[in-house]
Amino acid sequence: MRRLTPEELSARKKRNLAIAGALVVFIVLVFGVTVLNLKRNLDARAEAIAAGEPVGYAQ
Amino acid sequence: MTEPAAPAISTAQPEDFFQLLKPRVMSLVIFTAVTGLVVAKGDLDWISSAIAILCIAVGAGAAGALNMALEGETDALMRRTRGRPVAAGRVRKNDAMTFGVILSIFSVMLLGMATNWLAGGLLLLTILYYAVFYTLLLKRRTPQNIVIGGAAGAFPPVIGWAAATGQAPWQAWLLFLIIFLWTPPHSWALALYSAGDYAKAGIPMMPVARGAKSTRLQILLYTLVFVPVAIAPGLTGMGGYVYLGVSIVGGLGFLLLAFRLWRSRAGDQPDKAEAVGREAALYDVRAEAKPARNLFAFSILYLMALFAALLVESFTAVPGL
Structure with missing residues (x-):
């Protein structure tokens, strides 16, 4: 197996960093979306309780 | 070994x-x-x-x-x-x-x-x-x-x-229809001055398959259908007076450019359009192809203006018909 050239090594390092950055952004986005969905569901539950509607397993 | x-x-x-x-x-x-x-x-x-x-x-x-x-x-x-x-x-x-x-x-x-x-x-x-x-x-x-x-x-x-x-709802599909009907005149205007490339690649774009004259006519016909549809949001309560003004004035400009293109000889000699090389040189064409280049450039501007008008009205509550 031949040694990688400096150009190949440099390109690979940049790609790896870009992939790492994209993964971090993706994780943050999924986390944010999950929190927002939880909040929406809790708000909907609170509204249902305030309106006297059955919630959770009582439905 | x-x-x-x-x-x-x-x-x-x-x-x-x-x-x-x-x-x-x-x-x-x-x-x-x-x-x-x-x-x-x-x-x-x-x-x-x-x-x-x-x-x-x-x-x-x-x-x-x-x-x-x-x-x-x-x-x-x-x-x-x-x-x-x-x-x-x-x-x-x-x-x-x-x-x-x-x-x-x-x-x-x-x-x-x-x-x-x-x-x-x-x-x-x-x-x-x-x-x-x-x-x-x-x-x-x-x-x-x-x-x-x-x-x-x-x-x-x-x-x-x-x-x-x-x-x-239908309002969303009206926006769809605007872009859908905008695409043929926009793309064919570009194809008129890069038809040689499409022919070389074996892609039957309209100027290659039907010739420049037929393409210019079809651009005009599509424009005649597209412009009323582009104005429609201003008549249906979706857009206000700003949208109505932009769509009518821009639409008339679009029609004028499509008419000029129809009357021109743009695309008749696609192989001589050597100036169209890099993507950055999309607007750099020989004199004969300028009506096609003008419509291509204006089509982008018009579509942006239509959507920008809708955006502006959403934030400012401009009245309409």
């Missing part, structure tokens, strides 16, 4: 992968999707809205990457596209394909989770429509390729609308 040399690893830069997303097309997608999302007046919070726009942009970019992966050999034959990452050999076909598939999956899933599955489904449909239906099936088979395939570029405002409200 000597071992065969191991294949060199890719030297593609992150910038090359960004170019696979067709950033210029993506900017138009973002703009029209934002308009759909804002005009819909849904109750989506701003974080989810931002994530939705990001997903639509990345999904559209993924479709572009799949298109470039599938069209590498063809792109290499045309001056306008031969600098693209796959065509120029900077990114391998399989890498571009993998990149496109992964981004497609992530963007559709995230859009569905962040907003609703109607929006996610429409984004998936758009990607499949462009990458499979248009690129693989339509493009090489019929001169109507751009007419039918234009639907892919028309989906973003509908996806934006669906993301905001969970619905896709």
Whole structure:
């Protein structure tokens, strides 16, 4: 197996960093979306309780 | 016995992968999707809205990457596209394909989770429509390729609308129709002064398949249908007086340019249009082709102005008919 050239090594390092950055952004986005969905569901539950509607397993 | 040399690893830069997303097309997608999302007046919070726009942009970019992966050999034959990452050999076909598939999956899933599955489904449909239906099936088979395939570029405002409200009512489809009918005159105007390239690549674009004269007539006919549709939001309560003014004045300009193009000889000698080389030189053409270049440039401006007017009115509550 031949040694990688400096150009190949440099390109690979940049790609790896870009992939790492994209993964971090993706994780943050999924986390944010999950929190927002939880909040929406809790708000909907609170509204249902305030309106006297059955919630959770009582439905 | 000597071992065969191991294949060199890719030297593609992150910038090359960004170019696979067709950033210029993506900017138009973002703009029209934002308009759909804002005009819909849904109750989506701003974080989810931002994530939705990001997903639509990345999904559209993924479709572009799949298109470039599938069209590498063809792109290499045309001056306008031969600098693209796959065509120029900077990114391998399989890498571009993998990149496109992964981004497609992530963007559709995230859009569905962040907003609703109607929006996610429409984004998936758009990607499949462009990458499979248009690129693989339509493009090489019929001169109507751009007419039918234009639907892919028309989906973003509908996806934006669906993301905001969970619905896709007729107003969203009116925005779809505007872009759908705008695409043929826009694309054929460009094709008129780069027909030589399309012929070399074996793509039956209208000027190649039916000739420049027929293309100029069809551009005029499509414009006659497109302009009333572009004005329609101003007459249906969707747009206000600003939109109505922009759409009528711009529409008349569009008609005038299409009429001038019809009367011209643009595209009659496509092989002499040597000035059209790099993508950056799209507007640099010989005198004879200028009516086509003018319509191409104005069409972009007009579409942007229409959507900008709708956006402005959404924030300022301009009255209408």
